[in-house]
Amino acid sequence: MKILLVTYWFVPHIGGVNTYLNVLKQGLEKLGHQVDILAHHPDMNKIYRLSDQPTIEKNPILFPVHDIMMDYFDQELPELEPWARFREIERYVFEMASALIGLDQYDLIHTHDVISTRAISRVKPVQAAHVATIHGLLNEEFFLTKEIADTGSSSWQYSFIEEHMGASSADITIFSSEWLRREYTNRFFVSSNHLAVIPYGLDTASIVAQANGNPRENRMNGKMVIICPARLVSYKGQSYLIEALGKLLHERDDFICQFAGDGPAMEELVPMADQFRLTKHVQFLGNQQDMIHLYKQADIFVLPTLIENHSLAVMEAQIVGLPVITTRVGGNAELIIPDHTGLLVEPRNPEELYEAIVKLMNDPSLRVRLAEMGKQWARKYWHPQIMIDRTAEAYETARQMNKSRYGKNKKRREIH
DSSP states (O other): OEEEEEEEEESSOSSHHHHHHHHHHHHHHHTTOEEEEEEEOTTSSEEEETTTOOEEESHHHHHHHHHHHHHHHHHHOTTOOHHHHHHHHHHHHHHHHHHHHOOTTOSEEEEOSHHHHHHHHHHSOTTSEEEEEEOSOHHHHHHHTTSSOOTTSHHHHHHHHHHHHHTTSSSEEEESSHHHHHHHHHHSOOOSTTEEEOOOOOOHHHHHHHHHTSOOOOOSSOOEEEEEESOSSGGGOHHHHHHHHHHHHTTOOOEEEEEEBOOTTHHHHHHHHHHTTOTTTEEEEESOSOHHHHHHHOSEEEEOOSOOSSOHHHHHHHHHTOOEEEESOGGGGGTOOBTTTBEEEOTTOHHHHHHHHHHHHHOHHHHHHHHHHHHHHHHHHTOHHHHHHHHHHHHHHHHHHHHHHHHHHHHHHHHO
16 A cells, blocks of 8 residues: 655654654555655755655745735635634645645555644545544644633634644544543544544664663762753743752752753743752753663653643653653553552642652652553553554555545446
């Protein structure tokens, strides 16, 4: 079968969707399928297919589409805010560029966000089955980043429709957590028909090999290392971790916290660390290519996020064998059995986060137990073949659904 994986976001990049696409592509190719990836180029000015590099420049499409759509908005939807207008125009450009690159050769198209899902559903060939995986809840992120101010705005209404249509436009829509499936059915009124929950998988063998090939370095200063890997954005909650570390500093100073990631919140977090006198105890490492090496040098993993679907960082830390602390949000409760494979704390609660860190720092046997149980759990349940096999089953179901519908439509056209 010839399969096209599609995402609106740029590829390659450092992040969960990129990792997921690579694991999925490799697994499907081992099953004998031919797999291409279609995405934005990292400069976001082009849309391209990674395998053979055919590229569509966006500007020749964007300029006329922008003028036409802005005239339409001014006449028919004058209340629509610039943020929503931009997103709608971007979707039209993406679907037109995708069609120009060519979709007719594919038996199945698998999209990976609400934007590309809605776009591809409008231009894909009728004989191609369509599966979508939704990786997160953009609407909630927009509230946390203040891109959407309130539920009465036109931007909120647009985002609501975007989420609903993006999760309703494929033959089958996959979520990686039960939490995310519930959010879409309960908040965005997505029909429960043709929905599937398939947790992520990771290349566990490769991660274990990398971990085994990265021995812990001798640590002369005796300080414990806390690792926090995430984009530096407000909804990842790093500010609450810095508050917790400030409290920890009143009790002890034998720790270093490494923030691995980059983003706009850097401007807030650096002076905040200075304010809590943590300059010697906090390191901002920027984006890192070799997270497994950092995990092997760390003692505790912390992800204080305010929203999360199915954290690949938590999964990686468990596979390596790090004791995990993360927040009781989204799908995290499906990754962590409290006091068994990790610790869960309330979001936005630096006091509880501080207590969890102190608990692990003061109890070496607990760190070892959580790390070992998390490792056993992860290496069993996050094996990539589980995800690949279940995704292949979803593909076959989608193909049968599309074949039945396509056959009926074809017969109807022949009768007329």
